Amino acid sequence: MNKAKNWLEKALQYRFVSIDLFKQALTHRSFSKKNNERLEFLGDAVLDFVVSEKLFELRPNATEGDLSKLRSFLVKETTLAELAFELDLGRHLILGSGELKAGGNRRESILSDALEAILGAIFLDQGFNAVREVINHIYSSRYIELPELSDLRDPKTKLQEWLQERKMALPSYELIQVLGKNHQQNFVVTCFVSEEAISTQGKSTTRRKAEQEAAQKMAKLLKEKIQ
Structure with missing residues (x-):
């Protein structure tokens, strides 16, 4: 645990009083029944509050709806996983042998959950401040790099608005394939625009993400073809 402790102090600028809490925060359920799931639950709540508080300060003129969209962007799984990658968190996770062989230390869901668990552990270790x-x-x-609200619209919404502006039919999405085993599935989805008779394909770890990828590809294709 010494390497992990040194990493934490450099990456997060924090030193745990309770090493047991720190170890539990890094422990995935595939390794032990005493794992980080409860800490993740707590960390998720603390993260929401702290980010909300900061956004309230940074965007004094934003509406409640705008603040909610910005918070969702900052605390979503993808953002948390990006932070975990930047912090090199995956190297220090404690995983079962099967999960480790399957690349669990690089999986977005595991990384984001572990980061939230660490935050929950810090809250229990030394409090809210x-x-x-x-x-x-x-x-x-x-x-510092908070996006404009217009940039937060997801690809499916942007595509729908683009088509509506041109009085074109809305796209249809179809799940055509599910690859892999239950714990490591990939979904393949098509996006079809009937008026142009063209389709695109997206593939990701969830159906929603696959649809977003297909929509993004469709928007690019349509803009190249029509504009």
């Missing part, structure tokens, strides 16, 4: 400081530290660059 300590975890607030850590969260604002790791999110500092994200706060």
Whole structure:
């Protein structure tokens, strides 16, 4: 655990009082019944509050709806996984042998859950002010580079709006294939626009993400063809 402790102090600028809490935060359910799931639950709640508080400060004129969209963008699984990659968290996770062989230390869901678990553990270890400081530290660059609200619309919404502006029929999505085993599935989805008789394909770890990828490809294809 010494390497993990040294990593934590450098990456998060935090030192645990309770090493047991730190170890539990890194432990996936595939390794032990005493794992990080409960800490993840707590960390998720703390993260939501701290990010909400910061956004309230940074965007004094934003509406409640706008603040909610920005918060969702900052605390979603993809953003948390990106932060975990940047922090090199995967190297220090404690996984069962099967999960490790399957590449669990690089999987977005496991990384994002572990990061939330660490935040929950910090809250229990030294309280709210300590975890607030850590969260604002790791999110500092994200706060500076907050996107415009128009950029937060997902690809499916953008495609739908683009088609509606041109009075074209809305796209249809179809799940055509599910690859892999239950714990490591990939979904293949097509996006079809009838008026142009063209389709695109998306593939990802969830059906929703696959649809978003297909929609993004469709938007690019249509813009190249029509504009």
